[in-house]
Amino acid sequence: MPNSVNTNVGALVALSSLRGINSELDKTSKRVQTGFKVADASDDAAVFAVAQGIRGNIKAYASVQSSLAAGEGLGQVTAAALTGISNLIGDIKAKFANLADGSLTTAQRDVYVNDTKQLVSQITNYITQATYNGKNLLNTDATGTTVTFVADVSGTTLTLQSNTGLASQVSVTFTSVVNQYTAAANYSSAMVGLTALESLVNSLSAQIAAQSRSISLQKGFVDDLVDATKKGLGALVDADVAAESATLQSLQVRQQLNIQALSIANQQPNTLLSLFR
Structure with missing residues (x-):
């Protein structure tokens, strides 16, 4: 992977992963809060x-x-x-x-x-x-x-x-x-x-x-x-609240790890400046 100041590939990968985790976190939080795995048509229209x-x-x-x-x-x-x-x-x-x-x-x-x-x-x-x-x-x-x-x-x-x-x-x-x-x-x-x-x-x-x-x-x-x-x-339509709570905690940990990974990736271009010192 080339070292570039125009495209931070590592940050893009970390951001994409964070988006996915945030989406899952929102769904799981909704299940825990409502008690339903299908609370409205957006969850599963047919069900x-x-x-x-x-x-x-x-x-x-x-x-x-x-x-x-x-x-x-x-x-x-x-x-x-x-x-x-x-x-x-x-x-x-x-x-x-x-x-x-x-x-x-x-x-x-x-x-x-x-x-x-x-x-x-x-x-x-x-x-x-x-x-x-x-x-x-x-x-x-x-x-x-x-x-x-x-x-x-x-x-x-x-x-x-x-x-x-x-x-x-x-x-x-x-x-x-x-x-x-x-x-x-x-x-x-x-x-x-x-x-x-x-x-x-x-x-x-x-x-x-x-x-x-x-x-x-x-x-x-x-x-x-x-x-x-x-x-x-x-x-x-009811959610397994115990299982969803465990999933919620897991997603929260993964979210924190991805935030840290994104922070590290965003700092990487700064290391290129050391080449000019």
């Missing part, structure tokens, strides 16, 4: 496009999870109300049995009737309070109601459905039964209405339980699906 599609699916599944969680909540509230109502019907049965006692005085019968009306009032409270996120499956008219929830990103839905409005049924049953229960002879006719209501409540409980179970199972599946999708996304 980034795939990752963005997966991220969009995850966002869609988040909405599905929210809808199914609302379904779980409504199902649990409705089931709790129906359980409470079923228990109260058992208490009312006991009151009806007391009212069947022909030896009761008018005052005693009035006490039992008033107690029964209080229990009926509590049933009404359970029905009106069985509300979740503004929806109530029990406090409806005689035709009942249906609430739908999104089950997947394809738009499939699951439903919680009450085929009969329990509120209207309770009103009909107890208006015709309790208010007319004034003598022991009314026991049989009163029990017919109460038994019909009990059958309705039990049927609704089984129906809501089955529908709620379907929603819970679907929510569990979607939760697992989202977790698996996130793992797949991580494998696609």
Whole structure:
């Protein structure tokens, strides 16, 4: 290699090497700082496009999870109300049995009737309070109601459905039964209405339980699906931060060595001046 003051070949080689190291250092620093090996399209356009599609699916599944969680909540509230109502019907049965006692005085019968009306009032409270996120499956008219929830990103839905409005049924049953229960002879006719209501409540409980179970199972599946999708996304774009940190330290050392080499190369032309002394 000729000794020249016009072209410092050694410095050019050192500078080219330093540029390459600085470029790698920038990429590695970006991976360490962001935690991604593919943070944007400039890193890998194809992989980034795939990752963005997966991220969009995850966002869609988040909405599905929210809808199914609302379904779980409504199902649990409705089931709790129906359980409470079923228990109260058992208490009312006991009151009806007391009212069947022909030896009761008018005052005693009035006490039992008033107690029964209080229990009926509590049933009404359970029905009106069985509300979740503004929806109530029990406090409806005689035709009942249906609430739908999104089950997947394809738009499939699951439903919680009450085929009969329990509120209207309770009103009909107890208006015709309790208010007319004034003598022991009314026991049989009163029990017919109460038994019909009990059958309705039990049927609704089984129906809501089955529908709620379907929603819970679907929510569990979607939760697992989202977790698996996130793992797949991580494998696609996440950086191995420990490995990148080790690489970063190595590049920093190489950068310092190249800076020193460039400094030495830049000093070399000065040695030519000694020839003229």
